[in-house]
Amino acid sequence: MAGETNQIGKVLRRGLRKRCPRCGEDPVFQRWHEVKPACTACGLEFQSRESNCWGFMYLSTAAITGIFFMVMLIYRPPSLFLGRTALFFLGLALLTASLPYRKSVALALDFLIDPDPKKPLSESGHPRQD
Ligand SMILES: [Zn+2]
Numbered sequence: 001m002a003g004e005t006n007q008i009g010k011v012l013r014r015g016l017r018k019r020c021p022r023c024g025e026d027p028v029f030q031r032w033h034e035v036k037p038a039c040t041a042c043g044l045e046f047q048s049r050e051s052n053c054w055g056f057m058y059l060s061t062a063a064i065t066g067i068f069f070m071v072m073l074i075y076r077p078p079s080l081f082l083g084r085t086a087l088f089f090l091g092l093a094l095l096t097a098s099l100p101y102r103k104s105v106a107l108a109l110d111f112l113i114d115p116d117p118k119k120p121l122s123e124s125g126h127p128r129q130d
Pocket residue numbers: 020021022023024025026039040041042043044
């Protein structure tokens with residue numbers, strides 16, 4: 001159980017670092033948020049998993065938007081128009097800046113749900129070479 005929790009944490013940390021969820025060697029993105037076709041170190045396909053990430057991306061966008069709506073309801077700035085405008089652009093900047101991190105974590109979660117059955121992980125987290 002503890003080993004399984006460690007493995008989940010390791011994969012999620014690799015996702016937060018925008019690295020391959022299986023080996024942690026190769027970056028997931030070739031540009032700012034353009035996913036590479038596959039990991040050059042272990043061969044895990046990234047682009048084929050990208051379509052599985054929409055649910056997480058939708059939910060994380062909704063969660064961030066919800067937090068900003070709550071702040072807009074609770075916080076009363078001296079100028080309501082300026083406060084809401086600033087919060088709108090702050091929210092937009094946060095959503096944009098967090099996009100590659102959220103997508104990479106979504107890829108890591110997809111890997112946890114469906115690791116490539118062709119290349120199971122060894123104890124070290126690297127693909128087996130047998
Ligand atoms: Zn890899």
